[in-house]
Structure formats: structure tokens, C-alpha cells
Amino acid sequence: MTSVTYLSELFSLDGRVALVTGGSSGIGRAVAGALARAGARVVIVARGETELAATVAELTAEGREAAWVSADLSAREGVRAAAEAAAAVFGEPDILVNSAGINLRPPLGELGEDVWDTTMAVNLEAPFLLGQRFGPGMAARGFGRIIHITSQQAHRAFVQSGAYGVSKGALESLARSQAEAWSPHGVTCNTLVPGFVMTPLNQRLSSDPDRVAALAARTMVGRNGLAEDFAGAAVFLASGASAYVTGQSLFVDGGFSTH
Numbered sequence: 001m002t003s004v005t006y007l008s009e010l011f012s013l014d015g016r017v018a019l020v021t022g023g024s025s026g027i028g029r030a031v032a033g034a035l036a037r038a039g040a041r042v043v044i045v046a047r048g049e050t051e052l053a054a055t056v057a058e059l060t061a062e063g064r065e066a067a068w069v070s071a072d073l074s075a076r077e078g079v080r081a082a083a084e085a086a087a088a089v090f091g092e093p094d095i096l097v098n099s100a101g102i103n104l105r106p107p108l109g110e111l112g113e114d115v116w117d118t119t120m121a122v123n124l125e126a127p128f129l130l131g132q133r134f135g136p137g138m139a140a141r142g143f144g145r146i147i148h149i150t151s152q153q154a155h156r157a158f159v160q161s162g163a164y165g166v167s168k169g170a171l172e173s174l175a176r177s178q179a180e181a182w183s184p185h186g187v188t189c190n191t192l193v194p195g196f197v198m199t200p201l202n203q204r205l206s207s208d209p210d211r212v213a214a215l216a217a218r219t220m221v222g223r224n225g226l227a228e229d230f231a232g233a234a235v236f237l238a239s240g241a242s243a244y245v246t247g248q249s250l251f252v253d254g255g256f257s258t259h
């Protein structure tokens with residue numbers, strides 16, 4: 001057996017269908033690209049059509065199979081419509097990645113119900129609803145992979161964690177509940193935990209060079225995260241190689257959380 005064949009048997013996503021929310025930007029875009037390059041047919045979901053189309057164009061230009069669905073995941077109807085439209089493209093997904101997320105940062109004392117509701121809707125409820133829609137089917141077919149993108153703020157307060165940290169803590173609990181429910185049927189459910197990653201999400205922090213340098217110094221690797229840092233971990237968690245890894249939180253943070 002050649003090393004290429006061995007690696008392919010471990011990690012290839014040939015024949016798999018993936019749905020990646022937030023796949024038009026940042027970490028989600030890098031993960032969608034990684035899954036597509038590993039062989040999956042990928043549907044990405046977000047609101048902005050320009051970014052969605054650009055991401056899919058990049059992948060199809062490389063010969064990958066990808067498609068997009070525009071939807072607002074902050075409303076239950078939006079989530080339901082997105083799920084049906086996405087499943088109609090390449091069929092029911094084998095891999096679900098929940099990367100769509102928002103981080104609104106008013107000080108907790110000023111945090112109103114609108115911020116609370118929107119944060120919970122996008123960061124927690126959409127992953128729950130998509131899991132309910134696709135998890136049972138994955139279990140019935142005997143294979144599935146659910147990957148949530150959480151945050152170090154699921155584990156500790158950091159720069160006004162507010163509602164965001166609460167939503168991410170609950171998302172890690174959701175992964176454990178899903179793992180408990182569906183792992184006996186070949187569906188593993190895990191989270192990737194970023195530290196500080198330079199993406200549009202944290203434009204305010206990442207435009208301050210002193211803060212960026214201070215955050216890099218808090219890692220062990222000595223730099224802040226890049227979206228591409230998530231490619232390998234995502235392919236691993238999406239592949240057959242991770243069949244015995246479930247209910248886990250995998251920190252992809254350059255050692256930020258342990259420093």
C-alpha cells in the first residue's frame with residue numbers, strides 16, 4: 001500500500017456531502033475549502049451572496065464541487081429553508097459544520113434582550129435546529145459528522161464575553177448531547193475551539209496592533225490564528241479517522257488556552 005492510499009483511506013472525504021454554515025468567510029470558508037479539497041461536495045450557507053458566490057467560484061475553479069445557499073440563520077424559518085435548499089443540491093449531508101456566528105460585545109450591564117436573542121439564535125439555536133434536521137438521518141444511515149465552531153469563551157470570560165460566551169458554552173454542551181444521542185449510530189459530534197483568529201469577526205480587535213501583538217504573545221506558538229489553521233483538524237473530524245473521537249472540544253489555538 002502506498003502512503004497516498006493509506007492517507008486516503010484515513011482521511012478522504014470522497015463521496016461525502018458537507019454543509020458548512022458561515023462557509024463564505026473566515027474559519028468557515030477555510031473549513032469548507034478543506035472539506036472540498038479532501039473530496040466532499042460542499043454546500044455553504046450564509047447571508048451575503050457576493051461572498052458566497054466568490055467562495056464557490058474559487059472552489060469550482062479548482063475542480064471541486066461546491067454550491068451556496070443564501071439564508072438568514074437568525075430566524076427559525078431561515079434555518080429550515082436553508083436546510084431544505086442545501087439538502088436539495090447534493091443530497092442529505094454526511095457532514096454538518098456550524099461555523100456561522102456573531103459576536104456582539106456590549107458591556108453585560110447594557111446588553112439588551114435583542115442582542116441576547118440574536119446571539120442565541122445564530123450561535124446556538126441554528127446549530128440545534130440543523131442537528132435536529134440532519135442528525136437522525138445520519139444516524140439512520142450509520143455515518144455522520146457534526147462539527148461546531150465554539151470559542152475559548154465557552155471556557156473562560158474574555159473581552160466582554162456577554163451573551164456570546166454563554167452561547168458558545170451551551171454549544172459545547174449541545175455537542176455532548178448530540179454525541180450521546182447519535183454516536184452509537186456512527187455519528188460523532190465535536191467542537192473546534194479557536195483562540196484569537198484574524199478574521200472579519202474581530203475586525204475591531206485585529207485593527208489594534210498592540211492588542212494583536214499582546215494576544216500573539218499569550219499563545220505558545222507565538223502568533224495569532226489563521227483561518228487555514230483549521231483545515232487539518234476539520235478534515236480529521238469529518239473523516240473516518242475520527243470515528244472514536246466524540247463529544248470532544250479540540251482547541252486549535254496555538255496553546256493560548258494552556259499558557
Ligand SMILES: NC(=O)c1ccc[n+]([C@@H]2O[C@H](COP(=O)([O-])OP(=O)(O)OC[C@H]3O[C@@H](n4cnc5c(N)ncnc54)[C@H](OP(=O)(O)O)[C@@H]3O)[C@@H](O)[C@H]2O)c1
Binds near residue numbers: 196200201
Ligand atoms: N475569529 C475568531 O477569533 C474566533 C474566535 C473564537 C470563535 N470564533 C467562531 O468561529 C466561527 C467563525 O468565525 P469567523 O471568525 O470565521 O467569522 P466571520 O469571518 O465573521 O464569518 C462568519 C460567517 O457567519 C455568517 N453569518 C453571520 N451571521 C449569519 C446569519 N444571521 N445567517 C447566516 N450566516 C451568518 C457570515 O456570513 P454573512 O454575514 O454574509 O451572513 C460569515 O460567513 C464563529 O462561530 C465564531 O464565533 C471565531
